[in-house]
Amino acid sequence: MSYDIDIRQVTVKYGAFEALTDISLHLACGKIYGLIGRNGAGKTTLLSLLASFMEQTEGSIEIGGKQPFENAEVMSQVCLVYETDYSEETEKVKGMLDAAERYRENFDRKYAEELVEEFKLPLDKKVREFSKGMQSALNVTIGLASRSPITIFDEAYLGMDAPTREKFYQTVLEDHAAHPRTIILSTHLVSEMEYLFEEVVILDQGKVLLHEPIDELVERGASVTGVASDVDEFVSGMKQLNTKQLGGTKSVMVYGGITEAQRKAAAHLGLEVGPVSLQELFIHLTEEEMEE
Numbered sequence: 001m002s003y004d005i006d007i008r009q010v011t012v013k014y015g016a017f018e019a020l021t022d023i024s025l026h027l028a029c030g031k032i033y034g035l036i037g038r039n040g041a042g043k044t045t046l047l048s049l050l051a052s053f054m055e056q057t058e059g060s061i062e063i064g065g066k067q068p069f070e071n072a073e074v075m076s077q078v079c080l081v082y083e084t085d086y087s088e089e090t091e092k093v094k095g096m097l098d099a100a101e102r103y104r105e106n107f108d109r110k111y112a113e114e115l116v117e118e119f120k121l122p123l124d125k126k127v128r129e130f131s132k133g134m135q136s137a138l139n140v141t142i143g144l145a146s147r148s149p150i151t152i153f154d155e156a157y158l159g160m161d162a163p164t165r166e167k168f169y170q171t172v173l174e175d176h177a178a179h180p181r182t183i184i185l186s187t188h189l190v191s192e193m194e195y196l197f198e199e200v201v202i203l204d205q206g207k208v209l210l211h212e213p214i215d216e217l218v219e220r221g222a223s224v225t226g227v228a229s230d231v232d233e234f235v236s237g238m239k240q241l242n243t244k245q246l247g248g249t250k251s252v253m254v255y256g257g258i259t260e261a262q263r264k265a266a267a268h269l270g271l272e273v274g275p276v277s278l279q280e281l282f283i284h285l286t287e288e289e290m291e292e
């Protein structure tokens with residue numbers, strides 16, 4: 001069964017406030033998606049719709065051709081990992097894995113136990129006594145071991161230190177390769193996670209700013225550096241996202257793709273054309289509205 005996600009003209013209102021406005025997205029099954037957006041862009045709202053935690057105000061959502069809200073069959077195929085309040089949780093790791101095993105039909109107990117060991121989670125402490133990073137590692141363990149066709153991590157790394165986050169990312173890649181399925185990662189840590197993404201969705205103020213394969217997106221950005229007047233001449237007419245100047249040297253971030261002929265012209269002028277990262281594009285694309 002294929003679990004493509006089809007979101008059509010979805011709007012979500014909290015009272016009078018529109019958190020998502022006329023969103024349409026098609027997420028083909030089997031890929032790793034990065035969902036990025038600034039604070040309040042609507043990421044958690046969108047992910048909550050997919051996990052059937054809430055219903056859209058307008059529009060339609062289909063997962064594998066079926067609408068997810070209050071649909072037990074679809075809900076069982078989606079696992080949303082998010083920051084959980086464990087302040088009242090009296091269970092230990094074993095009890096948490098027992099519960100996950102009961103409710104998640106594809107749950108791989110052996111794999112979960114391997115991850116518990118990998119993340120060095122204590123077996124003798126109650127989960128409410130775990131550090132924040134340990135609680136996040138437990139969530140990630142349950143999320144991955146659930147092997148749900150659609151697995152969503154909403155800023156699931158909160159509190160994890162850098163080596164633990166790296167372990168999380170590597171584990172996602174390895175497990176996705178061994179058990180292909182849709183994985184959606186929402187994050188603010190764009191620079192350290194961009195290598196995970198096959199496709200990127202950028203939400204901006206409740207709208208989809210773009211959705212495309214990461215390599216195509218990153219190829220569209222470039223930085224042009226050299227003598228200020230030559231750089232100005234070269235980038236005139238291009239979409240410019242950011243400018244830095246130090247003395248007579250200028251660097252301009254452009255967006256829209258640079259042709260081979262343009263690269264040759266830049267080389268002729270002694271200009272350096274370099275790549276830009278997803279993080280840089282994200283920062284500057286969400287600073288201003290894209291001109292169509």
Ligand SMILES: Nc1ncnc2c1ncn2[C@@H]1O[C@H](COP(=O)(O)OP(=O)(O)OP(=O)(O)O)[C@@H](O)[C@H]1O
Binds near residue numbers: 014019038039040044
């Ligand atoms: N229950 C609610 N009632 C009213 N407004 C809400 C509610 N939940 C979210 N919002 C608003 O909807 C908008 C989108 O919130 P959401 O949590 O989806 O954003 P986000 O992209 O996940 O943000 P962050 O990166 O800060 O976690 C924000 O302006 C937020 O204030």
